[in-house]
Amino acid sequence: MKKGLLFILALLFTANSALVLAQAKSPHVKAESPGKSIKVVYGQPSKRGRVIFGPNGLEKYGKVWRTGADAATEITFAKDVMFGGKMVKAGTYTLFTIPDEKEWTVILNSKLGQWGAYDYIDPVKGAELKKKDVAQIKVPAKTTTTPVEKLTITPTESDVTIAWDQASISIPVKPTGGTH
Numbered sequence: 001m002k003k004g005l006l007f008i009l010a011l012l013f014t015a016n017s018a019l020v021l022a023q024a025k026s027p028h029v030k031a032e033s034p035g036k037s038i039k040v041v042y043g044q045p046s047k048r049g050r051v052i053f054g055p056n057g058l059e060k061y062g063k064v065w066r067t068g069a070d071a072a073t074e075i076t077f078a079k080d081v082m083f084g085g086k087m088v089k090a091g092t093y094t095l096f097t098i099p100d101e102k103e104w105t106v107i108l109n110s111k112l113g114q115w116g117a118y119d120y121i122d123p124v125k126g127a128e129l130k131k132k133d134v135a136q137i138k139v140p141a142k143t144t145t146t147p148v149e150k151l152t153i154t155p156t157e158s159d160v161t162i163a164w165d166q167a168s169i170s171i172p173v174k175p176t177g178g179t180h
Contacts, residue, residue, distance in 0.1 A: 026069035031153055038155035038173065039076040040095070043069030045164075047149050052165035053099050064107075064117045067097045067162065068151060072114040075160070082174040083108065084137030093134060096120060097162065097169075101141065104169045108135040142168045 026043040033039075045068065051057040059065045066072040076092040077083075084106060094114050098105040109120070110132045119125040144166045151164040161170045 028070070029153075031155055033155040033157050035157050037078045037157060037175065038081075038160065039078075040073065040153045040155055040160065041076075042067065042073035042095075042151070042153055043071065044151050045069040046151075047147060047165050053167050054101070059099055061100045062098060064120050065097050065099060066114075066117040067095050067153070070115070072096065072116060073153070074112060075108070075155075077173075080176045082172075082176055083135050084139060084171045084173075086135040086137055087176065088135050099141070099167065103138050103140050106135075106137050106139060106169070106171055107133055109133050137171065139169045139171055142170075144168050 026045045029040075029042055029044045031040045031042075053059050054061055073095040074092055075095045077088060077090050079090050081088050081090075088108060091110075092112060093108040093110060094112060096107040096109060096117055098107070109129065111119075111129060114120070119129050144163065147166050148163045148168075152162075154161045154163075155173075158174065159170045159172050161168065163169075
């Protein structure tokens with residue numbers, strides 16, 4: 001009888017732990033521009049009272065960030081575009097950013113299926129991975145008046161906006177007419 005009760009308690013504990021872990025995981029979001037020319041897939045973390053950017057933040061200034069949670073964020077362009085002034089062929093890319101107080105660096109990388117930014121910042125793997133960068137641009141950072149609770153990436157036909165906590169950036173996107 002005791003073994004049966006212990007088994008049931010262990011089963012309940014395991015199920016409860018799995019439920020807590022599942023709730024802690026960030027939801028995954030797919031955002032598309034109105035004309036479906038740009039699609040972004042990302043893990044959407046929440047602020048939950050934390051400081052997000054800066055020297056004491058979750059994401060330190062000057063450090064590569066996967067721009068989301070879990071797997072690195074992916075962005076797909078249905079047509080060739082000028083992304084922040086850089087020519088980018090139609091296709092799917094991994095999106096990284098390097099947040100800073102006044103401006104962010106936005107990076108598109110051709111290697112898909114990355115988990116976080118771990119390989120990108122690894123001294124050995126990072127050197128090879130950086131060779132797969134297809135664009136690296138700088139955009140001004142803006143401070144929002146109201147904190148954004150959940151990381152939000154919003155593609156339109158003319159830009160991609162990234163907002164979280166009190167930081168926001170906008171990357172201009174202009175179709176070039178070509179297709180991949």
